[in-house]
Amino acid sequence: xxxxxxxxxxxxxxxxxxxxxxxxxxxxxxxxxxxxxxxxxxxxxxxxxxxxxxxxxxxxxxxxxxxxxxxxxxxxxxxxxxxxxxxxxxxxxxxxxxxxxxxxxxxxxxxxxxxx
Numbered sequence: 001x002x003x004x005x006x007x008x009x010x011x012x013x014x015x016x017x018x019x020x021x022x023x024x025x026x027x028x029x030x031x032x033x034x035x036x037x038x039x040x041x042x043x044x045x046x047x048x049x050x051x052x053x054x055x056x057x058x059x060x061x062x063x064x065x066x067x068x069x070x071x072x073x074x075x076x077x078x079x080x081x082x083x084x085x086x087x088x089x090x091x092x093x094x095x096x097x098x099x100x101x102x103x104x105x106x107x108x109x110x111x112x113x114x115x116x
Contacts, residue, residue, distance in 0.1 A: 036089075041073040053077055053087050066093045071116075092116065 041047050047067050054060055063073060075091045093116040099108045 035079050036076055037078075037086075039073075039075045039077055039088075041067060041075060044068055047073070050075065050077075050088065053085070055087060058088065058091070063091070063093070066116075071095045 039050060041050065041063075044064060044067055047064060051060065054063070067073065071093050072095075073091050073093060075088050077086045077088045079085075080087045095114045095116075097108055097110040097112060098114045099106045099112065100114055
């Protein structure tokens with residue numbers, strides 16, 4: 001029976017972090033002097049204002065769908081090499097008042113944010 005169990009039972013290691021969220025986050029520069037800044041995107045219109053800064057390697061459709069479904073994005077951008085404008089170097093998709101874990105999807109207090 002033990003030999004067969006390894007084909008049926010799977011395990012997934014993951015990390016879950018819970019912390020309070022500041023209610024009114026605004027765009028702000030990162031600490032230090034690397035030129036990075038944080039941009040919060042909550043609407044499709046806000047996403048369109050940074051579309052040209054999103055690298056081709058990131059899925060614009062995925063980001064647009066997330067925002068249209070009620071998630072928000074936390075994007076980090078820096079000056080482009082050569083100093084011509086800025087570009088997004090990373091992002092997180094976040095959902096307010098939602099808990100997702102291994103197929104479980106539940107509504108929770110709006111004080112919580114689930115980060116993909």
